[in-house]
Structures are given as structure tokens and as C-alpha cells.
Amino acid sequence: MTTMSGEPPVGLIGRQDELEAALKSLVADRTLPLYRMMDYHMGWSETTGEARISAPPLRVHGALTLLACESLGGNFSDALPHASSVEYLYNHILIHDDVRDGNSERDRRASVWWSWGPAQAINTGDGMHALARLALFEARNSGVTSESVADAIRVLDEANLETCEGQYRDITLQERLDVGVDEYLSMCESQTGALLACAVQLGALASGESDDATATVSVSGALNVFGRKLGTAIRVADDCDLFWPNGERDETRQGRLVAKKKSLPVAHVIADGTPTDRRRIGEIYMERVIDPESAKTLVEILDAAGARKFSTDTITRLLDEAESALIGANLSAVAVQKLTEAARYLATPDGLASTDLVTDGGA
Amino acid sequence: MTTMSGEPPVGLIGRQDELEAALKSLVADRTLPLYRMMDYHMGWSETTGEARISAPPLRVHGALTLLACESLGGNFSDALPHASSVEYLYNHILIHDDVRDGNSERDRRASVWWSWGPAQAINTGDGMHALARLALFEARNSGVTSESVADAIRVLDEANLETCEGQYRDITLQERLDVGVDEYLSMCESQTGALLACAVQLGALASGESDDATATVSVSGALNVFGRKLGTAIRVADDCDLFWPNGERDETRQGRLVAKKKSLPVAHVIADGTPTDRRRIGEIYMERVIDPESAKTLVEILDAAGARKFSTDTITRLLDEAESALIGANLSAVAVQKLTEAARYLATPDGLASTDLVTDGGA
Numbered sequence: 181m182t183t184m185s186g187e188p189p190v191g192l193i194g195r196q197d198e199l200e201a202a203l204k205s206l207v208a209d210r211t212l213p214l215y216r217m218m219d220y221h222m223g224w225s226e227t228t229g230e231a232r233i234s235a236p237p238l239r240v241h242g243a244l245t246l247l248a249c250e251s252l253g254g255n256f257s258d259a260l261p262h263a264s265s266v267e268y269l270y271n272h273i274l275i276h277d278d279v280r281d282g283n284s285e286r287d288r289r290a291s292v293w294w295s296w297g298p299a300q301a302i303n304t305g306d307g308m309h310a311l312a313r314l315a316l317f318e319a320r321n322s323g324v325t326s327e328s329v330a331d332a333i334r335v336l337d338e339a340n341l342e343t344c345e346g347q348y349r350d351i352t353l354q355e356r357l358d359v360g361v362d363e364y365l366s367m368c369e370s371q372t373g374a375l376l377a378c379a380v381q382l383g384a385l386a387s388g389e390s391d392d393a394t395a396t397v398s399v400s401g402a403l404n405v406f407g408r409k410l411g412t413a414i415r416v417a418d419d420c421d422l423f424w425p426n427g428e429r430d431e432t433r434q435g436r437l438v439a440k441k442k443s444l445p446v447a448h449v450i451a452d453g454t455p456t457d458r459r460r461i462g463e464i465y466m467e468r469v470i471d472p473e474s475a476k477t478l479v480e481i482l483d484a485a486g487a488r489k490f491s492t493d494t495i496t497r498l499l500d501e502a503e504s505a506l507i508g509a510n511l512s513a514v515a516v517q518k519l520t521e522a523a524r525y526l527a528t529p530d531g532l533a534s535t536d537l538v539t540d541g542g543a
Numbered sequence: 544m545t546t547m548s549g550e551p552p553v554g555l556i557g558r559q560d561e562l563e564a565a566l567k568s569l570v571a572d573r574t575l576p577l578y579r580m581m582d583y584h585m586g587w588s589e590t591t592g593e594a595r596i597s598a599p600p601l602r603v604h605g606a607l608t609l610l611a612c613e614s615l616g617g618n619f620s621d622a623l624p625h626a627s628s629v630e631y632l633y634n635h636i637l638i639h640d641d642v643r644d645g646n647s648e649r650d651r652r653a654s655v656w657w658s659w660g661p662a663q664a665i666n667t668g669d670g671m672h673a674l675a676r677l678a679l680f681e682a683r684n685s686g687v688t689s690e691s692v693a694d695a696i697r698v699l700d701e702a703n704l705e706t707c708e709g710q711y712r713d714i715t716l717q718e719r720l721d722v723g724v725d726e727y728l729s730m731c732e733s734q735t736g737a738l739l740a741c742a743v744q745l746g747a748l749a750s751g752e753s754d755d756a757t758a759t760v761s762v763s764g765a766l767n768v769f770g771r772k773l774g775t776a777i778r779v780a781d782d783c784d785l786f787w788p789n790g791e792r793d794e795t796r797q798g799r800l801v802a803k804k805k806s807l808p809v810a811h812v813i814a815d816g817t818p819t820d821r822r823r824i825g826e827i828y829m830e831r832v833i834d835p836e837s838a839k840t841l842v843e844i845l846d847a848a849g850a851r852k853f854s855t856d857t858i859t860r861l862l863d864e865a866e867s868a869l870i871g872a873n874l875s876a877v878a879v880q881k882l883t884e885a886a887r888y889l890a891t892p893d894g895l896a897s898t899d900l901v902t903d904g905g906a
Contacts, residue, residue: 214711276669280662299643299714302665306639309672309705313700320693327689330680333696346669348577350663531553 187239188534189525191518195246195256199239202260206315218311219302221275221292237287237536241379242267242527246353247522248380248403251515254387259320260334262382268312270375274536275305284406287536312336314454319386332385335353339378343426346371353442356448357465364447365494368415369408370538377407380519394476395510402509409502410523413495416536417527421441423479426529438469444494445487446478453485551897552603552882552888557618558609562602565623566630569678580667581674584638584655600650600899602888605630608746610885611766614878617750624682625695626744627755631675633703634702637899638656638668643714645732648795650899675699682749695748702741709734716805720813721826725811728857731778732771735900737778740770743882758873765872768865772865776858777900780890782806783854786842789892807857809841816848858890 201221207215215456218223242263249259277283278291279301285291293301320329341532349367353359380403397405422429422437423445429437446465449457460481464474476527482488502523506516525531550823566585570578578874582588586599612622640646640655641675642664648654656664667817683692712730716722744765760768785792785800786808792800809828812820823844827837844853865886869879 181766212708212711213715215706217554260692273669280665298661300711302639302643303710303714304705306636306672307704307711309669310700310704310707313676314704317693317697326691329684330689330693330696333693334675334680337673341670341673341677344666344673345575347666348575348663348670349716351666352576 186530187533189518189521191247191251191480191529192240192243192415192525195236196243198256198260199242199246199263199267199387202264202315203239203242203472206264206268206318208405209458214307214360217292217296217300218308218389220295221271221304221308223289223317225286227290227295237323238436238534239263239267240535241270241375242261243384244376244379244407245383247518248383249387250383250517252384252399252511254383256403258324259313259386260390261317261322261324262386263379264315264318265312265332265336266379266382267376268315268535269336272305272308272312273306273343273375275301279305280338284301288480311499324386326345328385332382335378339374342370342374346374348394348526350442354440357462359442359447359450361444361447361451364442364444365412365416365441367442368412371411373413375407375412376403392510395509399509399511402505402511405505406502406519406523409505410526411521413498413527414532415493416495416498417446417529418469418532418537419445420488420495421529421532423482424488431523435477438471440465444491445482448487448490449482457481457485495535499524499527549893551783551894552881554614554882555888556601556884557607557608561619561623562605562609562626562630566602566605569627569631569674569681569701577670579665580655580659580663582636583658583670583829583838584649584667584671585849586652588649590653590658601897602630603743603898604627604633607742607770607885608749610881611743611746612750613746614881615747615750615752615874616760617746617752620850621682621687621751622746622749624679624685625644626742627678628675628695628699629680629738629742629745631671631678632699633899635668635671635675636738638664638704639672642668668841687749691748695745698741698744698748698887702737704736705733709737713805717803720825722805722810722813722816724807724810727805727807728775728779729803732777734774735778736769736771736774739774740767743767743770755873759871760868762872762874765868765874768868769865769882769886772861772868773889776861776865776886777809777895779854779858779861780892781895781900783851783858784807784892784895786845788853800832800838803828803833808845810847811853812848812849814843816844820844820848830887862890864889 190319204224207218216225216229220227223232223234223420225232230440245266246256246259250256262494274286275292278286279293279298283291284294292304311335316329316332316336319332320326346367350371353364353367381400384399384403387436389399420432422443425433446461449461453461464470464478466475503520506519526535526537567587570581579588579592583590586595586596586597609619609622610627613619637649637653641649642656642661646654647657655667676699679692679695679699682695683689686703709730713734716727716730744763747762749767752762785804785806788796797896809824812824816824824841827833827841830837833841865878866883867883889898889900
């Protein structure tokens, strides 16, 4: 079984309330309206400043940090600063994504830039970037060594820089049709996987895990692979959902299709399809935007060329590799099971729908 | 004497080559074209990638870090990672400033967003933000304790967040005419002073300074005040240069005037001028943009209302307070002299012209 659907695993959602409280505590005492734009983006308030009733999306990065910490035998509360840090870093990326891509919506509400303009949105994102790191100093205040905090910040900033590299490649690929399968997957790994890898590595750091000398890879190295494979699998699952949605394609997703976002199914047919299929896809992608009729034709070509099976096989392979990495580091069976269960859920349509991952910016 | 002009003090420019080499070393081995946009912004290459012949601007933040370190008896080379860090942080702000303000030029060349579009510019700025922190890990590699690196990162991120708060206030003030003198100066202190304060504090951290127990304030606290006063003085000096330039007002500065950037001279007359002066200024600022004829009238009103003297007196007061702070922390006479000399130079028209500070974004 490569995917499963339905309710999210407890390991993933069990600490969302505590995480939410930790995230809120970092801005609650800050009075400048700058922080109220952050509140809005995080889903805690309306543009008017009134409290919001709907629950925020599942915070995948923070949840994975807490899950990794607990799976490795740590106390989740030791990982709350780390979880807050990676979660704020991710949300800073989303705020900037929306400016860059001109997304008017985020999580079915007006995006920050749409509500307050690009200048405030860029600045709010930058402020959240600083906040992400200050979150980690909370750990230092509660007795974590400077050594460990410095390690965590380094992991965070290296992942951050790699995410920017992935963004750069994503922006650049938009202009090209001849994007190879490996090139596409490698971009996804940087743009989405690096930060998920960072999330689980931070959880391990917070747990104070020590390596099993008989393991072939270090725990940190294994979690790094796990997060990268997971991020890539999620991106491919999202690609599949774009072409073969459960039910109707909503406006946001239709917009991504129209805007010709790069995807694995198309990359596969461009690389390995028949000359006719490649030519027909080329013609569709030469259109300024893809109209609904062309979208239907495109999906037919992809189906006939086996792109759907190729993509779901890729997801299976990536998730299996993620699991193998954990096994190779001699993680306990329970840890492997919990982390793998979370990963497999996140790469399902239900998993995608419950999170703030790849909602529309493609990050 | 409150200001002096002419050649920059040796303490400020003496280590620019070493700083430049340290900055370059952080991106030199990174091959993705993302880093070539950073090279371009830093003034090392043309958009084509060819090496640039002109010298980059004086790196004020990094220079102050090195100067503070040496003035306190440290070895400047220990402060190179800190200087690189604050310098990259500042340049990340400039890249984002140019997107936010729609500046087509930076340091008399096309800005990054003008050359590569806003999406790449936002992302390049974010990447440079990550790089700023990774620079500090170079210090850790060369034997600096994790404690000290963590302290430095905290100083950096708190200054960073305050800069964003200043930016927020600056953006918000653009819509208002009734900006008080204190409100304006406080905004300048956050937006420009906080990061200069961070620069000198990082220099002190790198020097391993220890406090004199007989001093009324800590060295770090004194340097914090020094940097804040300096940043505010530089902003007011820049305001004066906008209304009373040496020679012709160039296109960029004319643009800032036309765009009705907030300034101390105007805030002073709005707060303390006669009803007639206030009404006349209000009428000019009601215009969509300020045309050259109105600009001339505006300067006449400001002159007659004593706004120029008020502003230069403010610069004098701020620079004196900066010096007093250093004396209060029992810094050596040589340290006080070197830092004060640098501060006084930076607040002159020549000083402003030699740097990358407030060139057009108002940051």
C-alpha cells in the first residue's frame, strides 16, 4: 500500500493545539499592527482584527518536528521552539510566494498582499523570517545549550537557502517546456523537500537523539533523506491532483493549470512520449493560457501515454525510499511506523487538502 | 564642530578590501545563477555576469562592525564573519526595498527587480537573508564558541525584526501628513538605527570586550545607543540633503522629493509652524506629486520657518548623544574618538554620498 486516505494520523495532529499556542505566544505581546497582519496570515484573525472562528490548516512542518521528537523518545514540549521556528519560516515563504505569484488567495482567504499591498506583504514576510529564528531562542531560555540552538539555526538557514535555490529553479523552469523528469524532481526536492527535511531534523535535535553505531547512516542523515523524499512525493501527488482531481477542480487549482505550472506527468511525456504526443503537448503549452478544452485534451494525452501510472509509481517509490532511509538508521520500529504513516497520509488527496502545503503557490 | 566633510576616516575604510573578500568568499563557490544576481547586487558584476570595474559603495554596516571590534582592542579578522553577516542582512533589505518602492535604480545601476523581475528579486533577497546568518557560522568554524555565535544571531534577528517594524511604520506614515517630530525620529531610529546599532554591537561581541564595572552603562548598551543615534542623524542629514542639496538634485533624489517622502524639516513645520505655513505645506502635499515649482516654494517655506536650522541642530544633538553614550561606558579615549569620527563623517553630504545608505529607498 503506498497511499491511504481518510482521517489524519494522531501522530501528525495530536499536538496542534500546543503548537498553535506556542506560535501565538511569539507575537501576542507585540502591539504594532505589523504583527496583526501576521495574525491574519496565520489564520487567527480576520482583516478587521476580529478573532477568526475557522481552524487554521494543519501545520505540517511544525507537526513533523514534534512527531520526529516524540518518535525518537523526546518530549514534544522540548521541540515546540523548533516547531514554531520552522513553521514561521515556512509561512514567511508563503507570504512572499503570494506576492511573487500574484496569488489573490491563500487558504481560501485574501492573501496578505491582496489585503495590504505588496510593500506591506514583503515586509511582513521579512519580519516573520526574523521571528522564525527568535522562536529558537525560547529554547535557549529554557535551558537548551547554545551549541544545540546554534546547530538548529544552521540547519534552518541551510534549508532556507536551499528552498530559495529551489524557488529560483522553479521560476526559471516556467519559461521552458523541455524540463527533464530528474530535473523536475530535483527542483521539487529543493523547493519543498529541504524544509520538510529541516523540520524532522530539528525534531531529532530537540529530542537529544544519539546515533546507533551499528546503523549505516546517521539519524540526522536518514531524516534528511526522509524529508526530501516526502516533499518530492507530496509535490507529485499534488501534480496528480491537478490533472486528475477528486471531484471538480476548484478555481485556484484551475488557475495553476491555466498558468502551466510544471508537473511530473507533463515532464514524463515530454521526455519519453511519442513524437506525436510531444508535439501535441507543445502546441497546448504554446497557448498563452490553457483553456478548459485544451486542458481536457491534455489530460487525455497524459492518460494515454501512461503519465498517471508513472506519477503514482513515482510517489510509491519515493515513499518507500523515505521509509527505507529510516530503517537504515536503525530507528525503532515504532518511530519508523509513526513517521511513515504520517508521510503516506500527507501524500494523499485528503492529506494535501488538510494542509497548507502546495495550496496554490507551488512552494 | 558637528560635521566635517572630505575624505572618509581611515577607521571606516581601512578594512574594506578584507571585508569585500570575506563577502565574496561566501558566494564564490555557489554555482546556481541565483548567486550571480547576488553578485550583481553587491556590485561585483554586470547583468551579463562580467566582472565590474567600478568599486562597490562603502559598506557602512560591515565597516562599523570591524571598526568597533578594533576600537575595543579586538582583532578585526575575528569580526569578519559578523561584518559579513550584518552587511548581507542589510543588502537583503535593499533588494526588497527596491521591489517595494518600485525603484528602478540602486547605486546608479538597474536594481535587481528591474533587471530580473520582482519574483526573482524577492527570492534573491530571501536567499541573501539566509546567507547573512550562515556567514556567522564561519566564525564558529574558526573556534568562536556557540554561545557567542548564538548571541550574535540573536542581536542580528532582533535588529532585523525592529527594522521591519520601522519599515512598517514608514509605509504607514506615507499616507499621513500630521507626522510628529518625535514619531518621525523614532521611526528613523527603528528603520535605520537598529541595524547600525547591531553592526557595532556585533563588533563588540567579536572583540570579546568585557565591561568596565565603574561604567554607568554596559559597552553593549552604549553601542546600541550610539548606533541608534547615528542612524537617526544620518536620516536627518539625508533629509537636509533632499531639500538643500550640494549642487543640483539628481534624478533619484528629485524622485524622492516628488514622491513626498516623510522628512524632519516638514514634520517640524507641520508641528510647530504658523497656521499659514502649515496650510501652504498641506496644499503642496495634497498634490499628487510635487512639481519643481512647488518644490521650490516648499523649500522657501521650510527655510523661512527655520526648519533647516532645526534639522541641523537635531543632527548635532544626536551625534553628541552618540558620543556621550560611549563616554558613559568608559570606552577608551581612542575608541570614542575613532567611532565618533566615523559617525560625524557619515552624517555629512560626502559621507552620505560615499555609502549605500539611504541612496533612494529611504531605508
